[in-house]
Amino acid sequence: MTDEQFEQLWQQAKVDGLVRELAEGYSGWLRRRRRVRNMAVAAVILLTAVSVPALFMPDGRNNKNYEHVFCNRAGANDEQWVQLAADMLLEDA
Amino acid sequence: MKKYLLILVLAILLPLSVCGQSELYRRYASRADVTVAQVSGFQLNDSVRVDVVMLTADSKSAWTQLAMEFDIRSDEGVSSWLGSIDRPAKRTRWSGRPLLRVIASPKRRTIAFYRLENETQYDALLEYQTNNMKNKKQEK
Numbered sequence: 001m002t003d004e005q006f007e008q009l010w011q012q013a014k015v016d017g018l019v020r021e022l023a024e025g026y027s028g029w030l031r032r033r034r035r036v037r038n039m040a041v042a043a044v045i046l047l048t049a050v051s052v053p054a055l056f057m058p059d060g061r062n063n064k065n066y067e068h069v070f071c072n073r074a075g076a077n078d079e080q081w082v083q084l085a086a087d088m089l090l091e092d093a
Numbered sequence: 094m095k096k097y098l099l100i101l102v103l104a105i106l107l108p109l110s111v112c113g114q115s116e117l118y119r120r121y122a123s124r125a126d127v128t129v130a131q132v133s134g135f136q137l138n139d140s141v142r143v144d145v146v147m148l149t150a151d152s153k154s155a156w157t158q159l160a161m162e163f164d165i166r167s168d169e170g171v172s173s174w175l176g177s178i179d180r181p182a183k184r185t186r187w188s189g190r191p192l193l194r195v196i197a198s199p200k201r202r203t204i205a206f207y208r209l210e211n212e213t214q215y216d217a218l219l220e221y222q223t224n225n226m227k228n229k230k231q232e233k
Contacts (some may be wrong), residue, residue, distance in 0.1 A: 013182075068133040071128070072122040076128070076130065081147065084147055086207070087227070089225065091196060
């Protein structure tokens with residue numbers, strides 16, 4: 001191998017290394033960008049999913065004198081239980 | 094896509110679990126002879142709400158059983174006490190820590206547990222009782 005050939009190969013190897021570094025850097029940037037995009041999409045989904053059921057969920061901002069009634073018997077009337085909760089306090093008073 | 098679906102499902106389920114059933118409710122929910130109801134956010138005044146669990150015995154024998162469990166000796170009159178959260182039957186005093194105001198009515202075969210988290214709720218409950226009793230007497 002002549003000096004000239006060696007120099008040519010050396011330059012080529014340098015170019016290849018540079019291209020590889022650039023390619024790695026670019027794919028890393030792509031990965032980071034994808035991660036940021038995924039996080040942004042997840043945040044949007046999370047916010048939507050939290051706020052949509054909240055619209056239908058009973059909470060302290062409603063005008064009722066209770067938020068929610070659970071009962072282990074089907075068909076029980078919510079208002080009746082609220083009334084009983086109030087009546088029991090008066091029984092004691 | 095599966096990842097997004099999982100996040101969506103979790104996000105829907107998590108807030109719903111916040112407004113959940115109390116330990117006391119869950120403990121009695123499977124009892125066939127007791128009707129259990131939980132009123133979450135029962136309003137005492139403009140700004141104070143408490144959670145109430147009510148156990149109603151479906152029969153006389155069920156009431157006898159409940160009365161034994163909560164050490165209720167009176168067959169006629171209403172009995173009430175402050176009970177600890179873990180053991181509602183245990184009578185205790187107000188110490189600023191969360192506890193239950195328990196009211197038992199043999200006539201209604203019902204025991205009601207008002208969960209009091211702080212002094213504001215404790216005071217609001219007493220105020221509610223006083224005010225409503227006054228109103229009831231005035232109505233008569």
